[in-house]
Amino acid sequence: MRLAEGVEWGLHCVTLAALLPAGAALPASRLAEYHDVPSAYLAKQLQALSRAGVLEAVPGPRGGYRLARPASAVTVLEVVEVIDGVEPAFQCTEIRRRGPARLPAREYRVPCSIHVVMDRADAAWRAELARTSIADVVAMLARSAPRLALEKGLRWFQEVLA
Amino acid sequence: MRLAEGVEWGLHCVTLAALLPAGAALPASRLAEYHDVPSAYLAKQLQALSRAGVLEAVPGPRGGYRLARPASAVTVLEVVEVIDGVEPAFQCTEIRRRGPARLPAREYRVPCSIHVVMDRADAAWRAELARTSIADVVAMLARSAPRLALEKGLRWFQEVLA
Numbered sequence: 210m211r212l213a214e215g216v217e218w219g220l221h222c223v224t225l226a227a228l229l230p231a232g233a234a235l236p237a238s239r240l241a242e243y244h245d246v247p248s249a250y251l252a253k254q255l256q257a258l259s260r261a262g263v264l265e266a267v268p269g270p271r272g273g274y275r276l277a278r279p280a281s282a283v284t285v286l287e288v289v290e291v292i293d294g295v296e297p298a299f300q301c302t303e304i305r306r307r308g309p310a311r312l313p314a315r316e317y318r319v320p321c322s323i324h325v326v327m328d329r330a331d332a333a334w335r336a337e338l339a340r341t342s343i344a345d346v347v348a349m350l351a352r353s354a355p356r357l358a359l360e361k362g363l364r365w366f367q368e369v370l371a
Numbered sequence: 372m373r374l375a376e377g378v379e380w381g382l383h384c385v386t387l388a389a390l391l392p393a394g395a396a397l398p399a400s401r402l403a404e405y406h407d408v409p410s411a412y413l414a415k416q417l418q419a420l421s422r423a424g425v426l427e428a429v430p431g432p433r434g435g436y437r438l439a440r441p442a443s444a445v446t447v448l449e450v451v452e453v454i455d456g457v458e459p460a461f462q463c464t465e466i467r468r469r470g471p472a473r474l475p476a477r478e479y480r481v482p483c484s485i486h487v488v489m490d491r492a493d494a495a496w497r498a499e500l501a502r503t504s505i506a507d508v509v510a511m512l513a514r515s516a517p518r519l520a521l522e523k524g525l526r527w528f529q530e531v532l533a
Contacts, residue, residue: 210374212460220485221466245469285488298374298460304383305516307407310524312517322511323382326447330499337492349484354467355474362472 210298212289215254218246219292220285222255223263224350227280227343228362233370234265234273243365254292261291280347286338299327372460374451377416380408381454382447384417385425386512389442389505390524395532396427396435405527416454423453442509448500461489 222240229235237255241248255274258264265277276283301324306314320328351359384402391397399417403410417436420426427439438445463486468476482490513521 210372210455210460211458211462212372214462214464216461217464217466217485224485243470243472244466245473246466293372296373298372299378300373300376302376302379304379304406304408305520308405309527310405310520311407312520312523316517316519318517319515322508322515323379323386325511326500326503326508329503330496333499334492334496337495338488341488341491346484346488349487353481353484355478355480357478358467358472358474361474365471 213293215250215292216289218244218251219254219258219288220346222251222274223258223276223283223288223343224346226264226274226276227283227347229275229366230370232275233366234267234271234275235369236273239369240274243362257291258288261287263287263291276343279344281342281344283343284339285341285343285346286335288343289338297328297331299324299331301327375455377412377454378451380406380413381416381420381450382508384413384436385420385438385445385450385505386508388426388436388438389445389509391437391528392532394437395528396429396433396437397531398435401531402436405524419453420450423449425449425453438505441506443504443506445505446501447503447505447508448497450505451500459490459493461486461493463489 221244225240225243226235235243237252238248240255241251244251255264259266259274259277262277263283264274266272266274301321303317303321305321306312306317383406387402387405388397399414400410402417403413406413417426421428421436421439424439425445426436428434428436463483465479465483467483468474468479
């Protein structure tokens with residue numbers, strides 16, 4: 210099982226947007242430059258995040274993407290689900306309804322126990338991601354990211370937003 | 372993100388093995404027949420489960436696969452990890468080390484906060500699967516599976532083990 214590569218990109222872009230000065234926005238090309246990822250592919254993730262109301266696309270010469278809501282009101286789960294979808298990792302194909310013990314479909318009124326167990330794990334995964342906001346990620350970053358990287362990032366902001 | 376299709380098959384086969392009468396074993400071809408899945412592909416999952424010490428391959432004319440341990444000592448997580456691997460769904464490619472704010476690799480002494488958050492969710496998923504044993508699945512099945520399917524399964528056992 211593997212999440213789409215765009216999940217990492219989307220989370221980093223939304224986190225970067227949360228670090229922008231109030232009112233500022235970054236064009237897709239700058240977000241791609243900051244993360245050194247292909248602009249055309251990143252553009253799709255940014256458009257999806259914008260359609261989902263996580264980012265907001267600001268038009269005009271100083272336009273670009275910014276957070277559509279306070280970082281404390283955007284969960285990590287939202288970003289992950291926009292990029293990777295909401296389908297559980299376990300796809301039940303109802304193999305219990307095949308083979309010599311099968312019955313007509315109407316007889317299966319309760320979900321398969323294996324499906325239930327896998328769904329519980331999926332719910333635990335999503336609950337963990339839902340209880341962490343982008344503001345939490347920013348707070349963790351502020352404590353743990355290399356000081357010099359934060360300073361370089363800030364200087365880059367000042368240059369591109371000047 | 373999507374788990375390998377073999378996860379569903381493996382969980383059903385291990386659960387079926389837990390329902391076998393003491394001392395009995397089922398050949399791969401019979402396990403494939405019961406679940407109506409391709410025998411050649413299922414054989415690979417069964418061999419992997421056997422190598423991992425979840426199933427035991429019994430040689431001889433009445434041989435086949437049976438549980439290598441009591442069902443209460445096999446977790447759902449073990450079966451999932453044998454089939455799908457132990458790699459987390461989120462692969463951190465360290466994009467923080469790219470772009471204009473990048474530093475030499477030695478400066479990153481603490482994992483990326485986004486990576487930490489995703490790892491926590493992965494741990495929650497695995498913890499949920501680790502706290503459920505195959506004996507738990509069997510107990511759930513006994514309560515919730517259609518009675519008639521259990522009876523048909525039992526009759527099939529009696530035929531093929533006769």
